[in-house]
Amino acid sequence: MFKKYHIPTESAPSKKRIGKFLVERDLDYCINCGDCIKACLYDVHKRRQEDVRIMAEPDSYKCKGCFRCVIECPQGALSLHDNPEFFKLGDSYYIPKMIKTIWNEAENGRVPVSGAGYRGNFSGPRFDGIWTDMSEIVRPTRDGIHGREYISTAVDLGRRLPYLKFDSNKNVEGVPPNIEIPIPILFNPPPHELNDKTLQLIVANVATKLGTYAIIDADDYQELCNYNVIPRFSSDSNLNLELVKRAKIVEVDYRRNLMEDLRLLKDSHSDILVSIRIALKRGLEPLIMDLTKRGAEIFHLYADYQGNEFEQKPRFITDSLRSVDDYIVDYCLREQITIIASGGIGAAEHVPKTIACGASVVGIDIAYLIALEIGQFDTHIQRFPPIEVTDMDLEWGTQRIINLMNSWRDQLLEVLGAMGMREVRRLQGETGRMIFYVDEEKELYDLVGL
Amino acid sequence: MLKTVKVRRAPFEIRSISKHKVSYTDACIDCGLCENICPYGVHKRLPGHLKMDRPNSSNCIGPKCKENSFYCVSLCPYNAIRIEPNSDYMVLGDPIWTPDLLLATWYQAETGEPPLSIEYRIGDSGGGFDKLRFKFRKESSNGTEKEHIRTSIELNKRSYGARIEIPVPWYGAGMSFGSISLNTMLARAKASQAWNTFVSTGEGGYPEQLVPYKDHIITQLATGQFGVTEQTIGYARIVEIKYAQGAKPGLGGHLLADKVTPDVAKIRESVPWNSLFSPFPFHSVYSVEDHKKHVDWIRVMSPNPDVLISAKVSSPTDVEMVAVGCYHAGVNIFNVDGSYGGTGAAPDIAKKNIAMPIEYAIQKVHRFLVDEGIRDEITFMVSGGIRTAYDIAKAIALGADGVIIGTADLVACGCTRCGNCEAGRGCPHGIATTDHELVELIQPDWGAQRICNLYYSWQNQLVDILWRLGFDDIRDLRGAGLSEKYEEYGGKGVLQSG
Ligand code: SF4
Ligand code: SF4
Ligand code: SF4
Ligand code: SF4
Numbered sequence: 001m002f003k004k005y006h007i008p009t010e011s012a013p014s015k016k017r018i019g020k021f022l023v024e025r026d027l028d029y030c031i032n033c034g035d036c037i038k039a040c041l042y043d044v045h046k047r048r049q050e051d052v053r054i055m056a057e058p059d060s061y062k063c064k065g066c067f068r069c070v071i072e073c074p075q076g077a078l079s080l081h082d083n084p085e086f087f088k089l090g091d092s093y094y095i096p097k098m099i100k101t102i103w104n105e106a107e108n109g110r111v112p113v114s115g116a117g118y119r120g121n122f123s124g125p126r127f128d129g130i131w132t133d134m135s136e137i138v139r140p141t142r143d144g145i146h147g148r149e150y151i152s153t154a155v156d157l158g159r160r161l162p163y164l165k166f167d168s169n170k171n172v173e174g175v176p177p178n179i180e181i182p183i184p185i186l187f188n189p190p191p192h193e194l195n196d197k198t199l200q201l202i203v204a205n206v207a208t209k210l211g212t213y214a215i216i217d218a219d220d221y222q223e224l225c226n227y228n229v230i231p232r233f234s235s236d237s238n239l240n241l242e243l244v245k246r247a248k249i250v251e252v253d254y255r256r257n258l259m260e261d262l263r264l265l266k267d268s269h270s271d272i273l274v275s276i277r278i279a280l281k282r283g284l285e286p287l288i289m290d291l292t293k294r295g296a297e298i299f300h301l302y303a304d305y306q307g308n309e310f311e312q313k314p315r316f317i318t319d320s321l322r323s324v325d326d327y328i329v330d331y332c333l334r335e336q337i338t339i340i341a342s343g344g345i346g347a348a349e350h351v352p353k354t355i356a357c358g359a360s361v362v363g364i365d366i367a368y369l370i371a372l373e374i375g376q377f378d379t380h381i382q383r384f385p386p387i388e389v390t391d392m393d394l395e396w397g398t399q400r401i402i403n404l405m406n407s408w409r410d411q412l413l414e415v416l417g418a419m420g421m422r423e424v425r426r427l428q429g430e431t432g433r434m435i436f437y438v439d440e441e442k443e444l445y446d447l448v449g450l
Numbered sequence: 451m452l453k454t455v456k457v458r459r460a461p462f463e464i465r466s467i468s469k470h471k472v473s474y475t476d477a478c479i480d481c482g483l484c485e486n487i488c489p490y491g492v493h494k495r496l497p498g499h500l501k502m503d504r505p506n507s508s509n510c511i512g513p514k515c516k517e518n519s520f521y522c523v524s525l526c527p528y529n530a531i532r533i534e535p536n537s538d539y540m541v542l543g544d545p546i547w548t549p550d551l552l553l554a555t556w557y558q559a560e561t562g563e564p565p566l567s568i569e570y571r572i573g574d575s576g577g578g579f580d581k582l583r584f585k586f587r588k589e590s591s592n593g594t595e596k597e598h599i600r601t602s603i604e605l606n607k608r609s610y611g612a613r614i615e616i617p618v619p620w621y622g623a624g625m626s627f628g629s630i631s632l633n634t635m636l637a638r639a640k641a642s643q644a645w646n647t648f649v650s651t652g653e654g655g656y657p658e659q660l661v662p663y664k665d666h667i668i669t670q671l672a673t674g675q676f677g678v679t680e681q682t683i684g685y686a687r688i689v690e691i692k693y694a695q696g697a698k699p700g701l702g703g704h705l706l707a708d709k710v711t712p713d714v715a716k717i718r719e720s721v722p723w724n725s726l727f728s729p730f731p732f733h734s735v736y737s738v739e740d741h742k743k744h745v746d747w748i749r750v751m752s753p754n755p756d757v758l759i760s761a762k763v764s765s766p767t768d769v770e771m772v773a774v775g776c777y778h779a780g781v782n783i784f785n786v787d788g789s790y791g792g793t794g795a796a797p798d799i800a801k802k803n804i805a806m807p808i809e810y811a812i813q814k815v816h817r818f819l820v821d822e823g824i825r826d827e828i829t830f831m832v833s834g835g836i837r838t839a840y841d842i843a844k845a846i847a848l849g850a851d852g853v854i855i856g857t858a859d860l861v862a863c864g865c866t867r868c869g870n871c872e873a874g875r876g877c878p879h880g881i882a883t884t885d886h887e888l889v890e891l892i893q894p895d896w897g898a899q900r901i902c903n904l905y906y907s908w909q910n911q912l913v914d915i916l917w918r919l920g921f922d923d924i925r926d927l928r929g930a931g932l933s934e935k936y937e938e939y940g941g942k943g944v945l946q947s948g
Binding site for chain 2: 021024029039040041064065066067068070071073076079081084092101111112113114115116117118119121123130131132133134135136179206268269348349353411414415417418419420432433435440441442443445447448449450
């Protein structure tokens with residue numbers, strides 16, 4: 001029977017409890033009438049336990065900013081303020097709103113839902129300049145109530161044959177090794193500044209439970225080899241064939257005699273998959289083409305933590321991927337390889353947008369750190385406060401990231417469902433189903449005039 | 451210009467949020483001088499009281515009052531008056547519905563005219579309507595010439611179906627029973643009746659309390675088909691088929707994981723405590739031909755042979771093709787609901803990311819219909835993010851015939867756009883809820899008067915916009931925002947980016 005992929009979520013409440021609002025009661029005006037207790041539907045206002053004649057300090061974390069108590073207080077004693085702690089979160093890329101969204105998703109594992117319409121800027125840079133398409137009428141194959149649940153989010157890691165060949169016994173010949181993962185998301189290693197055993201264990205644990213993979217430093221492989229991990233050999237480390245003999249996938253940084261190393265790996269473990277990790281830059285296309293023609297199967301193209309190329313004047317990851325994708329599509333080789341893209345993936349919608357711009361799979365990093373409630377950091381100058389992961393409840397951390405992934409997967413289903421797509425594999429490189437701000441603005445203002 | 455509706459003041463009974471906060475320092479000796487200084491009634495001492503009452507900050511026009519001879523701050527002999535930005539104002543709103551737009555809408559709903567010192571025309575989203583400006587040709591007039599300016603539009607341009615004209619270029623969007631309270635529905639129905647326009651039921655059925663207003667109610671038929679019967683279709687002069695909704699395009703209803711109990715899950719063959727989605731799309735409609743059957747079916751079923759059919763769709767990349775499809779299916783009204791429109795509950799990812807904002811879709815549809823030679827046979831209404839009279843005018847200038855209003859009606863009734871409609875007991879202000887205690891917060895007559903007042907203010911502003919552009923009929927504004935190069939689409943270049 002068809003077994004539905006299911007991610008087990010469970011509430012994993014915030015430890016930091018930083019809300020967006022601060023509710024302030026002006027004690028000079030408050031007459032302790034208690035009207036606000038009734039006005040607030042979310043239990044912000046209570047009387048003091050030790051003296052019920054007096055109002056307790058408002059529990060601002062629970063405030064949803066509806067303004068009802070502010071409006072109804074007969075004394076005008078209440079006011080709402082922006083919580084300064086909230087606005088200190090994150091940096092210029094991972095803005096407080098994104099962090100709060102991840103925190104909510106990590107807490108309950110659900111799709112964030114709210115009433116009233118959209119509340120942000122009309123458009124924005126990077127991912128915010130892309131909208132995804134929808135279909136008004138979809139084919140009957142997408143059967144209503146159940147349809148969405150049978151949309152597949154699985155993707156393959158490995159090389160795909162352009163066509164099948166059969167031997168005399170009618171068996172398919174020469175199928176290259178291939179691994180299917182149920183969600184198009186892998187875990188990048190955390191920034192070096194944060195490298196910590198418990199943190200690694202949490203991420204490896206999450207990857208294993210979800211059936212996907214976490215990329216780790218090859219030096220740490222020994223301890224984590226029972227988990228779904230991908231040991232990575234950075235450009236300054238030598239391949240240790242003995243060490244990775246149990247691994248299904250390894251990642252190798254692009255290096256001078258790469259193809260030789262690849263051959264060595266393949267010779268000693270015929271089933272191993274090798275991902276070639278390359279920093280995103282301009283002009284990578286011919287290199288990727290060349291490696292593809294010489295048998296490369298997986299590329300991991302990584303941008304910096306803010307999704308930018310490693311360049312003086314960087315393009316954003318989506319633009320970069322589009323040009324790589326266009327190039328290999330022209331040579332009809334795109335379908336044969338897997339492209340992992342990482343850097344700057346910090347919200348559920350970034351996953352389908354990155355895939356539509358040409359990735360097969362995305363890798364996340366800062367997003368799972370945020371789920372673990374890292375709050376004040378700066379990815380631009382690589383400043384990460386030490387998170388006290390050694391003390392961290394292993395279960396809590398694991399559950400938070402699992403919740404986040406369930407929420408993101410459900411949101412991916414929403415986006416695919418709206419487009420009338422039955423599997424995420426078909427989204428790869430579908431820029432025609434994306435709406436780009438730059439194109440639309442140009443069309444509109446060509447008509448209106450400037 | 452037709453004026454049928456009277457403005458009557460309909461204030462909040464409760465204090466409303468203000469932009470500036472006026473307060474007295476300890477130096478105040480309660481002399482009461484300021485009470486006589488401020489012409490806006492900010493300072494008051496209740497009869498028989500020694501102390502000054504709490505100042506009514508909502509009426510204060512803020513630091514720009516400095517230019518006036520009556521600036522209380524400098525006239526107070528004890529320098530005891532403070533005027534500061536109000537922290538509530540800073541927290542309120544968002545880039546689309548800015549705090550100013552919320553305050554301005556509340557003000558118009560109360561008084562029927564635009565506020566003096568608050569931005570009531572555009573928001574701060576940095577794009578779309580907020581980036582378009584009118585190139586006005588004249589400054590404001592004394593009013594007499596404006597009497598002849600027409601703001602009415604026709605809802606049917608086909609050779610068949612009733613001829614229906616509404617005095618203002620808008621009607622009310624579908625908001626279902628369940629997503630909003632019966633009282634709020636009644637308020638909207640009463641306002642539509644007063645203005646001789648329409649409001650749609652939304653997909654949650656047709657409460658019998660609405661029947662007295664049936665001439666102004668559009669029956670909506672959506673994928674759930676909740677409460678749609680031959681009878682409710684029979685009531686309507688216009689039936690609206692909802693294919694999709696802008697805020698959640700391509701998604702059906704959304705049942706929160708909270709509500710998927712093991713029992714619910716069992717019936718639906720799903721996993722308990724996991725979100726569920728009700729159908730999208732219509733399972734009877736998989737093609738344009740099916741769509742036509744659908745439309746014909748309503749025409750046959752309705753006892754009213756002149757019934758108008760409207761199709762409501764969202765804004766995908768091929769929205770103009772959808773428009774032509776709807777034309778060929780025989781609809782009278784084609785409604786595109788842009789992605790930034792309102793909702794009772796929708797996934798945030800859908801609101802922000804799926805389908806294009808209405809500003810882009812309008813000109814595409816308009817031009818395509820013109821090119822196909824069918825523009826004057828179909829009424830093209832747009833919705834999803836129309837907040838102000840200026841938005842209405844801009845939408846029409848981009849090529850729509852008229853607009854459909856949802857959220858603004860709710861804001862008129864006191865919505866703060868906090869987004870909590872779907873959580874727990876629903877809207878804390880009693881607007882979008884079915885909680886029996888909360889619904890009492892909105893009285894239908896009061897709500898209706900506030901919506902009427904807002905509409906009154908809007909109609910005056912539209913007339914003013916038309917006059918300043920040199921038009922005497924709103925129908926001439928259609929497509930006029932496109933540059934002169936595109937005269938075939940109505941282009942007169944009255945818009946610019948700014
Ligand atoms: S409603 Fe106002 S006066 Fe009454 S207890 Fe609350 S803060 Fe104090
Ligand atoms: S603003 Fe609303 S949610 Fe916040 S404390 Fe007041 S009533 Fe409660
Ligand atoms: S600043 Fe002007 S409007 Fe405000 S209270 Fe003083 S006099 Fe009145
Ligand atoms: S006030 Fe808040 S909860 Fe009520 S309708 Fe408006 S957005 Fe929804």
